[in-house]
Amino acid sequence: MTAPLSRILSRAMLPAVLLYATACDAQNDDSRLKAAFIFNIAxxxxxxxxxxxxxxxxxxxxxxxxxxxxxxxxxxxLAGRALSVIDSSTGRPCDIVVYSATAAPALAPAAVPGTLTIVDGARSGHYQGAVTLVEEDPHLRFDIDTREAARAGLRFSSRLLQLARNVL
Incomplete structure (x- = not known):
């Protein structure tokens, strides 16, 4: 390939590469932001x-x-406890289960005492978990269901409840 042709192709590909890199960075930033929310909720x-x-x-x-x-x-x-992030399919006990609103949890949350269920995204008419992360452009918010938390034997601080978009 001649040098001028390779420069032309490089310049033509640059916007696509930058667009892909930006999309990857945005997804990583979104993942980090939601992980930070989960850490702070915990x-x-x-x-x-x-x-x-x-x-x-x-x-x-x-x-x-x-x-x-x-x-x-x-x-x-976190509060004197080391965090351990594990694959949910291992069957090991979990303190926090994070799943997408489009995926059903393996166990009914009420059947797992001491487990905080956090749903990424809302899906009306379906179980939402004790905490639901909700994207309201351009912000990330969360809803809290204190009844689900109580069924699991968990309590949320009043400070966290004040920050929630909705508290049930």
């Missing part, structure tokens, strides 16, 4: 006393768009 959640002695396990599917952002939390400390 900070203002009270688990049953038996859970306080072990690491705090966050379960999600590696196929979920938040997996990369959640993996960045692995090993961080």
């Amino acid at each position: 900070q203002f959640t009270t688990w049953p006393p038996a859970a306080a002695a072990r690491p705090l396990a966050i379960c999600a599917s590696p196929a979920h768009s938040l997996w990369a952002g959640l993996r960045e939390l692995d090993g961080k400390m």
Whole structure:
């Protein structure tokens, strides 16, 4: 390939490469932002006393768009507990289960005491979890269902409840 032709192709491809890089960065930023929300929500959640002695396990599917952002939390400390991010298909106990609104949880949340369910996205008419992350352009918000949290034996601080978009 001649030098002028390679320069022309390089210049023609540059916008596509920049567009792809921007889309990837935006997805990573979205994943990190949602992971930060989950971390902060966990900070203002009270688990049953038996859970306080072990690491705090966050379960999600590696196929979920938040997996990369959640993996960045692995090993961080939260209220004296080390965070551990694990694949939800392993069957290991979870303190926090994160799933997409388009995917059904493996177990009914009420059947898993001490587990905080966080749904990424809202889907009307379906179970939403104790916390639902909702994108309202250009902001990320969250809804809290205190009844679901109570069924799981969890409590949220009043400070967190004040920040929620909706509290049921």
